[in-house]
Amino acid sequence: MGALMVRCPQTGKDFASGIETDPLSFELTPAFSGTIRCPLCGVDHQWSKIDAWVAEDAPSPSSAAAWSAPHPSPLPDGEREPA
Ligand SMILES: [Zn+2]
Numbered sequence: 309m310g311a312l313m314v315r316c317p318q319t320g321k322d323f324a325s326g327i328e329t330d331p332l333s334f335e336l337t338p339a340f341s342g343t344i345r346c347p348l349c350g351v352d353h354q355w356s357k358i359d360a361w362v363a364e365d366a367p368s369p370s371s372a373a374a375w376s377a378p379h380p381s382p383l384p385d386g387e388r389e390p391a
Contacts, residue, residue, distance in 0.1 A: 310364035318349040324363075325355075331362045 312327040312334065325344055329337070334357075341356035 310362040312360050313363045314344060314353070314355050314360050316346050316348045317353060318346070318351070321348055322363075323347050325360065329362055331364065334360075334362050 309328050309330050311324040312329050313322050314325050315322050323346065337357065339357045341354065343352040344355050345351075346353050
């Protein structure tokens with residue numbers, strides 16, 4: 309599985325559409341078009357199948373979220389080891 313990527317026409321940078329697919333499945337997907345909210349410039353862009361591609365090596369949203377997960381609560385003061 310990979311992230312379905314789109315290019316922002318405003319910034320020229322790529323961003324993940326939030327859709328997970330694989331190259332073969334995407335190839336078999338009928339042509340589509342619509343709008344997508346761009347995380348780079350914050351506006352809705354028109355996009356269609358020909359604008360998108362599958363990035364198999366992109367980090368998945370779930371693994372990216374793991375990096376920002378909150379740390380476990382620190383030990384209470386009484387159990388902290390002396391410096
Ligand atoms: Zn954009």
